[in-house]
Amino acid sequence: MTDYSYLYGQRRPLPDDGSYEPYFDMARTAFVSIDMHDGHLSESPECPCPAPRARAIVERVDDVHRRGRDLGARVIHVRTGLRPSGIDDINGIPSAWRLPFSEFVGGIPNIDQHGIEGSPWTRLVTEVLPQDEVVTTKKRVSAFYPTDLDFLLRQMDVRNVVLTGCMTDCCILSSAFDASNRNYRVIVVRDCVAGTNDELEDAALKIISLNLGLVMDAADLIESWAVRQSGDDSIEITSTALTTA
Template sequence: MGKDAERRSNSALLVVDMLRDFTDPNGLVFYPQNREILPKVKRVIDACRDAGILVIFLKHFNRVGKVDEKASSMRPNCIEGTWGDEIDPMLEVDPARDYVIKKRRYSGFFGTDLDLVLRENNVHNVIVVGTKTNCCIRATVTDAFYLDYKPIVVSECVATDSDVVNQVHLEDIRKYLGDVIGMDELFARIKEGVL
């Protein structure tokens, strides 16, 4: 459909927490696995945009100097307004078409307007890529399932700090919550117009 494709799909791509603190070697919670998936995530974003699939970036953040019980028990990361809170520059946001939704918990749905944005855009399928499979990916997929969306996780485009943990959570998602597919299958589904 090309760069200026009209949105015609009932699917959306959720790009979860691909922020510099997670993806850059100088980030506060960097894992090499996140750097490795970046080019693949970019390919998926480009393919989805070309097919008219809505792209939504989810951005984890913590406020500077404000109370947050969850954040107080973890390593500092994604502090609002800092370099680490920025979406990795390899993944360009199209401000005219993409959404950027900030979140303070693992799930992209909890305390955000993600569900409303998806419903306003007649979305049924949510394609999920990003980090961390055992926290933010899993929580977002679980809530998508509970809200009657069809989650589709792209296996080569999610990561965490342990390959074993990553695979365990992908297997649980596949068994109980949605589809786990490879990039080739995703691109085939897009080409066939089923996403």
């Protein structure tokens, strides 16, 4: 079979010399879905850090997770969780993004409520099943800092991390760096992540494709897994099927 990924923005077949085969080992694979919660996705004018582009990928994220689960992938949902006192961020040493990002988007009136535990903004919007795992202690842009995600992945004997969620040019990119630096194999699902704008999404995915791992369309990823599981090279999965099934 032929596997496809993006290299500096161009979809191309992966070399068939077996060098990428470990990336598709389902027994050691987990999705890590990042910050798909109401703090980013709510349409309320009070949303503390709106990520409107990510609202458009909720159905695609749910669908690729469902199909991945059916093939044996585990799913971990990671979200921001800050102490109500604010000491983790706004009342301590604040996250660097709070000033320039808010300035760039024209101000965010409710920004001090982003990620506060016990607030409605921490509700996960994507589908969470009983067998999924949830990590709720993300306090900066990486899903690994200062959470127990690395411990959880090792307990699950996972070596392949498949990233979905938001934001491509911030939390996805930072998490991809941290995963790669911890020697995980990284796959980013290109049509199941969203960022600030086209320019920054494109730049982040190009960086990931050159330095950190594979960037793949959801349909290509599911097909690569399904063919290996069934041994049937005639399987073909389209993007339309992934978003409507």
